[in-house]
Amino acid sequence: MIKIENLSKHYYTEQGNIEAINELNLEVSDGEIFGIIGPSGAGKSTLIRMLNLLEDPTAGSIMVNDVNLTDLSSLNLRQARQKIGMIFQHFNLLSSRTVLKNVSFPLEIAGVSKKKRIKKAKELIDLVGLADRADHYPAQLSGGQKQRVGIARALANDPDLLLSDEATSSLDPESTKSILDLLAKIREELNLTIILITHEMGVIKDICDRVAVIEEGRIIEQGSVLDIFARPKTALTKKFISAVIDYNLPPRIVKYVKAKRPGELVRITFVGEKTHKPYISDLVKHYSVDANILYGNIDEIQGVPFGTLILDLEGDLENVEQSISYLQSEGLNVEVLNDV
Numbered sequence: 001m002i003k004i005e006n007l008s009k010h011y012y013t014e015q016g017n018i019e020a021i022n023e024l025n026l027e028v029s030d031g032e033i034f035g036i037i038g039p040s041g042a043g044k045s046t047l048i049r050m051l052n053l054l055e056d057p058t059a060g061s062i063m064v065n066d067v068n069l070t071d072l073s074s075l076n077l078r079q080a081r082q083k084i085g086m087i088f089q090h091f092n093l094l095s096s097r098t099v100l101k102n103v104s105f106p107l108e109i110a111g112v113s114k115k116k117r118i119k120k121a122k123e124l125i126d127l128v129g130l131a132d133r134a135d136h137y138p139a140q141l142s143g144g145q146k147q148r149v150g151i152a153r154a155l156a157n158d159p160d161l162l163l164s165d166e167a168t169s170s171l172d173p174e175s176t177k178s179i180l181d182l183l184a185k186i187r188e189e190l191n192l193t194i195i196l197i198t199h200e201m202g203v204i205k206d207i208c209d210r211v212a213v214i215e216e217g218r219i220i221e222q223g224s225v226l227d228i229f230a231r232p233k234t235a236l237t238k239k240f241i242s243a244v245i246d247y248n249l250p251p252r253i254v255k256y257v258k259a260k261r262p263g264e265l266v267r268i269t270f271v272g273e274k275t276h277k278p279y280i281s282d283l284v285k286h287y288s289v290d291a292n293i294l295y296g297n298i299d300e301i302q303g304v305p306f307g308t309l310i311l312d313l314e315g316d317l318e319n320v321e322q323s324i325s326y327l328q329s330e331g332l333n334v335e336v337l338n339d340v
C-alpha cells in the first residue's frame with residue numbers, strides 16, 4: 001500500500017516560489033494500476049519523481065508498505081529504491097550496452113553475481129518478448145522495443161512498485177497498445193503495483209483501475225476509471241474524456257437541439273449491466289413517450305460496457321419529465337441538454 005500524506009513540493013526560483021505540488025493526499029492499494037492525469041505543468045512529473053525520492057518533498061510523507069521514505073537514511077533509501085522500478089518517456093537506455101547488459105545493469109549495481117544477473121536478465125527479456133534481441137544495441141530497436149527493455153530493466157530487482165513517467169507518450173498507437181498490454185500482463189504475473197502518469201486519457205481507459213486528475217499541484221477528482229468516465233465532475237476531466245469518447249455532438253444535432261424546446265433532449269450514460277436493460281422500450285410502453293435515438297456510442301472500459309445515447313423524447317411535457325425521473329431512478333446518468 002502506498003500512502004501519500006500532505007505532500008508538497010515548492011521550487012524557490014529567481015522568478016518566485018512555484019508550488020508544483022500542494023498538500024496532496026493519495027492512497028494506492030497493492031496490485032492496483034493507478035493513473036495520474038493532468039495538463040502540462042500540473043505537477044505530474046514532480047509527483048512521480050517524489051515517489052522514489054528522485055525529488056525531495058518540501059513537506060509531507062510517502063509511505064510505501066508502512067515505511068516512510070522521507071525518514072530513511074541514505075543507505076536504507078537506496079535499498080528501498082531497489083524495490084521501486086521506473087520507466088521513462090525517453091527510455092533512458094545506455095546506448096553502448098546491449099539489451100542484455102542494459103537489463104542486467106541494476107543487478108550489477110546491486111552487487112549480484114554475473115551468473116545470476118545474466119540468468120535474471122534473460123528471464124526478463126523473455127518476459128517482455130525480446131528473447132531474439134538480447135544482443136542488440138538500443139539504436140537497433142524500435143521505440144516500442146526500447147520501452148520493453150526499459151520495463152525489463154525496471155523489473156530487475158523484483159520491485160513491488162513500478163512508476164511509469166509518460167512511458168507511451170513518444171510511441172505510435174500500435175506500440176502504445178502493446179506496451180500497455182505488457183504492463184497489464186506483468187501486473188497480473190508479478191502482482192505489481194503500478195503508478196503511471198500520463199496526459200492521455202486513452203492510457204487511463206485502457207489499463208488503469210483508478211485515476212486521479214491533477215491540476216495546479218492538487219487532485220481535483222479521483223475514483224474508479226469507470227466512475228470517472230461515467231460521471232466526470234470537473235470541466236478538466238470532461239475535456240480529457242472527450243479526447244477518447246466523443247461527447248461533442250455533430251453540428252447537425254447541435255442545430256436540431258437548439259431548435260427544440262428544452263427538456264426533450266437528453267444524454268444518457270450507461271454503465272455495465274445497465275446497457276442490457278430495455279429502457280427505451282420501457283419509456284415507450286409505460287410513459288407514452290417516443291424515444292428517438294439521435295446519437296450514441298458504446299465502448300468498453302475494463303471489460304465493462306459503457307455508452308452514451310442522445311435521445312429525443314417526444315410526448316406531453318409531463319410524460320417526458322416522468323420518463324426522465326424513471327431513468328434517473330434506475331441509476332442512469334441523465335443530462336437534459338438545454339444548453340448545447
Ligand SMILES: Nc1ncnc2c1ncn2[C@@H]1O[C@H](COP(=O)(O)OP(=O)(O)OP(=O)(O)O)[C@@H](O)[C@H]1O
Pocket residue numbers: 011013018019020038039040041042043044045046047199
Ligand atoms: N526543477 C524545477 N525548478 C523550478 N520549477 C520547476 C522545476 N521542475 C518543475 N517545475 C515547475 O513545477 C510545475 C510542475 O512541473 P511538472 O514538470 O511536475 O509538471 P507536469 O505535469 O509533469 O508537466 P508536463 O506534462 O509538461 O511534463 C511547473 O510549473 C514547472 O515549471
